[in-house]
Amino acid sequence: MDIRPWHIKLAGIAISVIFACVASTAPAAEDFDASAPDQLYQTADFWRKAYAAIDIVEPAPERRPDEGMGPFGRLIIRGATLIDGSGAPARGPVDIVVEGNRIVSVQNVGVPRVPIDDEGRPTDADYEIDANGSYVMPGFINNHAHVGGVSKAPEAEYPYKLWMAHGITTIRGVPAGDVNWTLSEKWRSERNEIVAPRIFAYQVPGDGEDWEGGPIITPDDGRAWVEWAAEKGIDGLKIFNFPPDVLQALLDEAKKHGLGSTAHLTQLMVAETNARQATAMGLDTVTHFYGLFESMYGDHDIQPWPDNMNYNDEQDRFSQVARQWQFINPQGSDEWNDLISHFLEHDVFLDPTMTAYLAGRDVMRARQADWHEKYTLPTLWNFYMPNRTNHGSYFFDWTTADEVAWKRFYRLWMDFIDDYKDAGGRVTVSADAAFIYNQYGFGYIEEMELMQEAGLTPLEVIRAATLHPAQALFEPKGQPIQFGVVRPGLLADMVIIDENPLHNLKVLYGTGAIRLNDQTQQLERIGGIRYTIKDGIVYDAKKLLNDIERMVDRQKLERGIQRLPGY
Numbered sequence: 001m002d003i004r005p006w007h008i009k010l011a012g013i014a015i016s017v018i019f020a021c022v023a024s025t026a027p028a029a030e031d032f033d034a035s036a037p038d039q040l041y042q043t044a045d046f047w048r049k050a051y052a053a054i055d056i057v058e059p060a061p062e063r064r065p066d067e068g069m070g071p072f073g074r075l076i077i078r079g080a081t082l083i084d085g086s087g088a089p090a091r092g093p094v095d096i097v098v099e100g101n102r103i104v105s106v107q108n109v110g111v112p113r114v115p116i117d118d119e120g121r122p123t124d125a126d127y128e129i130d131a132n133g134s135y136v137m138p139g140f141i142n143n144h145a146h147v148g149g150v151s152k153a154p155e156a157e158y159p160y161k162l163w164m165a166h167g168i169t170t171i172r173g174v175p176a177g178d179v180n181w182t183l184s185e186k187w188r189s190e191r192n193e194i195v196a197p198r199i200f201a202y203q204v205p206g207d208g209e210d211w212e213g214g215p216i217i218t219p220d221d222g223r224a225w226v227e228w229a230a231e232k233g234i235d236g237l238k239i240f241n242f243p244p245d246v247l248q249a250l251l252d253e254a255k256k257h258g259l260g261s262t263a264h265l266t267q268l269m270v271a272e273t274n275a276r277q278a279t280a281m282g283l284d285t286v287t288h289f290y291g292l293f294e295s296m297y298g299d300h301d302i303q304p305w306p307d308n309m310n311y312n313d314e315q316d317r318f319s320q321v322a323r324q325w326q327f328i329n330p331q332g333s334d335e336w337n338d339l340i341s342h343f344l345e346h347d348v349f350l351d352p353t354m355t356a357y358l359a360g361r362d363v364m365r366a367r368q369a370d371w372h373e374k375y376t377l378p379t380l381w382n383f384y385m386p387n388r389t390n391h392g393s394y395f396f397d398w399t400t401a402d403e404v405a406w407k408r409f410y411r412l413w414m415d416f417i418d419d420y421k422d423a424g425g426r427v428t429v430s431a432d433a434a435f436i437y438n439q440y441g442f443g444y445i446e447e448m449e450l451m452q453e454a455g456l457t458p459l460e461v462i463r464a465a466t467l468h469p470a471q472a473l474f475e476p477k478g479q480p481i482q483f484g485v486v487r488p489g490l491l492a493d494m495v496i497i498d499e500n501p502l503h504n505l506k507v508l509y510g511t512g513a514i515r516l517n518d519q520t521q522q523l524e525r526i527g528g529i530r531y532t533i534k535d536g537i538v539y540d541a542k543k544l545l546n547d548i549e550r551m552v553d554r555q556k557l558e559r560g561i562q563r564l565p566g567y
Helices: 003-023 035-043 044-052 157-163 179-190 219-232 243-258 274-281 316-326 334-347 352-360 363-367 376-382 400-422 442-454 458-465 465-478 543-559
Strands: 075-082 090-100 102-108 127-130 135-138 138-143 168-173 198-203 236-239 259-261 285-287 350-351 494-497 513-517 522-527 531-534 536-538
Touching: 003 035, 003 157, 035 465, 044 458, 075 494, 135 352, 135 400, 138 285, 138 458, 157 168, 157 531, 157 543, 168 465, 168 531, 179 198, 179 219, 219 243, 236 243, 243 259, 243 274, 243 363, 259 465, 274 334, 285 352, 334 400, 350 465, 352 363, 352 442, 376 543, 442 458, 531 543, 536 543
Parallel strands: 075 127, 075 135, 138 168, 168 198, 198 236, 236 259, 259 285, 285 350
Antiparallel strands: 075 090, 090 102, 135 494, 494 531, 513 522, 531 536
16 A cells, blocks of 8 residues: 555654653664664664554563474474465475474375375474475565554554464565564574564665655665665665656666665656556566556546546545446457566566455445454554545545446456466465555455465465565565575475465455354354464464454453444
């Protein structure tokens, strides 16, 4: 989502408040050293105090002794059915051996429905997980994530635990927060001092509370910021609104420093630079759909907006953008196929975040989702409610015609995603929570379902949640993947679930799926992830959800309410 107008307005106020309130505890800007992650790590207490003074997310608390088991000298996951993330079919039973935080072996130990012969199976475990009848997958990767925000989640613990409870072991913050805050949380997560996914820091050019170069106006400004941010230790760029010459300089400089790039090519930018043009400049990932449809227009090269269109009125913005479906050249046309060929030529990743806009095609369904009452904080629920101020809360007078436009838009969007995948292109599962009734963790699984609706098979969906986003993170660095597949030598990031996600992706939701028990003739909820393993540390996913439920109950109690208003 385009959070820039609110982010920019808030930043000026926030920074002055932060340093007015806690300047005495803050390390000087010039003292930050990217080669010394200890310094960033030690700023967590500073940021906690600073963010308490304003309505921005607070850093996560230290991981308690009862949160996660391990890493172990030798962990054995026994008898699992493995979906390894590469796109290969499931196989099992297998025994998976982890030493410290690395997978050291994946051993076939039998065939289905035949007793396993223990001869030759790995032994000497410090800890074992009985995974007979369970499924193991790589940890999921969410390549479009924000951590909290104004009037939503007051603590980073909330989104972190919702993500981890849904098997998400890595996020790409775009951005997760401001530069030093994000880098502090990144290093704390890498040390497993907090319960959180790994964090890749993709920052917006010009951001940084200790950046002294001012706004990014010229190509030289952009190059200077990229060099500064690379020295601090960021992983990539998140592009919003820049003119073509500045965008070209940003992307060129990013590649020199081994930084990745992703762009939300907003309507304020796309008239000058659509997705085809931006990827020709070197953009790695196109997120959302902005610039995609504009690259395939028939009679226009910019969207023919109504004469009373006002971009700052979000109902205008989001109701009208869906009406692009009628302006593009059709599926299978030369223009359609040529854009696919162009993206393939430039190794472009498509990161659609379809779930981020899903309420547009059925707002009642989004508002009544199973998980809100139990797992959505009242502050976040209030943020979702239609109002003129909060980003993505634009359902002031949402009509059937608006929803029909979005349904038609989705059909073409999904067709393009599937055609690109069929041609060999790489697409990734991401969520962009928490706007427009799109909840952390739950929205990610919803995106997996939307990928299947688009035409991907469940194995292709899981690959889009694991291998492909890992490649999107590591290829700009010129490095092989370190996770994303269950394979010896890679980091031990895994998901264990007792139901078969290839049969029904719904079992991955924290709320599970409803199924009739034929023996009792009663409906029951089945599924939900059993364990999320990050860096060899085993987390009880259902316990993480219990922590979230307590947070929600506590906030309801503080506000004197029993249910979410209007739910």
